Amino acid sequence: MFREVKGETLKRILLVDDDVAILRGLKPALTREGYDVVTTSNPTEVSSMISRESFDLIILDVRMPAKSGVEVFDELKKINPDMRFLFITAFLKSFSVESNAMLKRWQELLPDGNTDVLYKPFKLDDLYLKVEGLIGPAKGG
DSSP states (O other), rough: OOEEETTTEHHHHEOOOOOHHHHHHHHHHHTTTTTTEESOOGGHHHHHHHHSOOOOOOOOOOOOSOOOOOHHHHHHHHHHHOOEEEEESOOOOGGSSHHHHHHHHHHHGGGGSEEEEESOOOHHHHHHHHHHHHOOOOOOO
């Protein structure tokens, strides 16, 4: 899962968001923190990317036109139940009482230590804390 760069291993993150501006902003921010970041704006590519490459964390937007982050999550959890995810969303209703089934499921997922959520807009420090909480610091093994 780790990539070696100049003698150090870097943890890898796959960032998936249909908003290219989000990708352009978050990739350099996470790279500056020392993570190896791969991006895609097409959620339908994620399964094939996972089959070719290893990632320590998948950061997923919840609402995307081609396939939702939740659908991608469901597919990938079948492949690897221990895969770690950070959902990012501007839609507070995505995980609210309005959807009792989703809320119940979300309450089951969060305590597993492999899944978390960050609501947009957020501060980069909050993103860094969530990422480090899920996979630890960027460097190391």
